[in-house]
Amino acid sequence: MPRKKHMPDIEEIRVSCQNCTLAHLCLPHGLEQKDLEKLDRIVERNTPYHRGEHLYRPGQKSHALFAVRSGALKAYCITENGAEQVLGFMLPGELTGLDGLARGRYASASVALETSSVCELPLDKLTTLCNELPGMHEQIMRIVGKEITTDQEMLILLGKHNAEERLASFLLSLSLRYQKRGLSAEVFCLPMSRQDIGNYLGLAIETVSRLFARFQEEEILTVKRKLITIRRRQALVELVDACVVPPVASSL
Numbered sequence: 001m002p003r004k005k006h007m008p009d010i011e012e013i014r015v016s017c018q019n020c021t022l023a024h025l026c027l028p029h030g031l032e033q034k035d036l037e038k039l040d041r042i043v044e045r046n047t048p049y050h051r052g053e054h055l056y057r058p059g060q061k062s063h064a065l066f067a068v069r070s071g072a073l074k075a076y077c078i079t080e081n082g083a084e085q086v087l088g089f090m091l092p093g094e095l096t097g098l099d100g101l102a103r104g105r106y107a108s109a110s111v112a113l114e115t116s117s118v119c120e121l122p123l124d125k126l127t128t129l130c131n132e133l134p135g136m137h138e139q140i141m142r143i144v145g146k147e148i149t150t151d152q153e154m155l156i157l158l159g160k161h162n163a164e165e166r167l168a169s170f171l172l173s174l175s176l177r178y179q180k181r182g183l184s185a186e187v188f189c190l191p192m193s194r195q196d197i198g199n200y201l202g203l204a205i206e207t208v209s210r211l212f213a214r215f216q217e218e219e220i221l222t223v224k225r226k227l228i229t230i231r232r233r234q235a236l237v238e239l240v241d242a243c244v245v246p247p248v249a250s251s252l
Contacts, residue, residue, distance in 0.1 A: 016040050026067050026093045026119075035133050042125040045069075049112040055096065057109045062100025064120045068092050071116025072191035076199075077108045086200040088150070089113070089192055091177055098147055113191040158202050161240075166201040167211045168239035171221075175230060186233070190226045 017036045020026070031039065044064075048071070049055060055066055058077060066073075073090040087108055090096050100106040100123075130137040161169065179185035190197070198208040215221040220236060222229040230236065 017043065020069070026095070031133070031135055031139070035135060038129060038133065039136070042121060042129060044120040044122065046118070046120060048115050048117045051112055051114050053112050055110040055112070055118065056100070056106045058106060060106050062097065062104055062106050062123060064122050065095055065097040065100075065126065066110065067095050067119040067121065069117040069119055072113045073110050073116060073118075074113050074192060074196060075108050075110050084199065086196050088200070089196075091191075092181055095143060098144060101144075113196075163201075163203050163207050163211060165239050166203065167197075167208065167215075168236040170197065170201060171228065171230070172233075172236055172240065175233075186230045188228055190228060 017026075017040045055073065056062075068090050070092055072092075073096055075087040075090065075096055076084050077087060079085050090110075096110045097106065099108050126136075130140065158166070174188065174190070175185045178188045192200075194208045194212075195205045197203075198205045201208070212221070212223050216223045218232075218235070220230070220232045222231060
């Protein structure tokens with residue numbers, strides 16, 4: 001069920017599509033000022049989601065797309081044997097809920113990894129807006145195309161790369177995504193757990209922990225719980241096949 005709406009406070013009013021620092025990454029990318037104003041009118045800004053709180057679950061009727069403003073989300077599905085399979089992680093400026101466009105129901109789940117604020121875009125209003133603004137439709141198609149590319153890159157990563165290369169690729173991807181947000185590409189926190197990383201990369205949690213310890217011993221990284229400092233970026237780059245772009249995990 002969609003969450004109850006609330007009256008936005010002054011800070012939320014100030015963070016509109018026109019002046020949002022994430023506009024160059026999110027759905028408004030490339031839209032003209034007058035079109036941004038139309039988009040602003042349909043965006044619903046709810047109270048933050050707390051860690052472990054779901055935006056939606058598999059099988060739920062799709063009602064909106066969600067753009068992350070702050071925090072981080074995890075997308076996952078449940079396999080036939082009841083196990084959780086992590087599909088990706090969403091950072092500020094990225095969208096989730098696109099899988100609900102296909103059959104009218106979400107195929108995956110989205111859960112907050114930490115306190116997260118999102119902009120909710122109701123599908124019925126978004127469809128109407130796309131009919132009015134060709135640029136909006138083109139932007140959604142661009143985002144869907146990036147999702148497909150990410151899926152293809154992930155298949156290559158899991159099929160042709162060893163454990164070291166997978167983790168190196170993942171860290172380089174996160175580094176690039178943080179850099180696009182104007183944050184440090186060398187020092188950042190991992191919002192996801194080691195178990196989630198292993199699940200996403202197809203590795204045992206023991207393997208992930210061992211690799212973090214090894215990268216630290218080789219002075220490639222400094223690891224302090226969830227705080228990562230990349231000390232030798234080139235060493236990570238050399239671990240990744242130069243012919244394959246590191247998957248961006250839903251990066252926009």
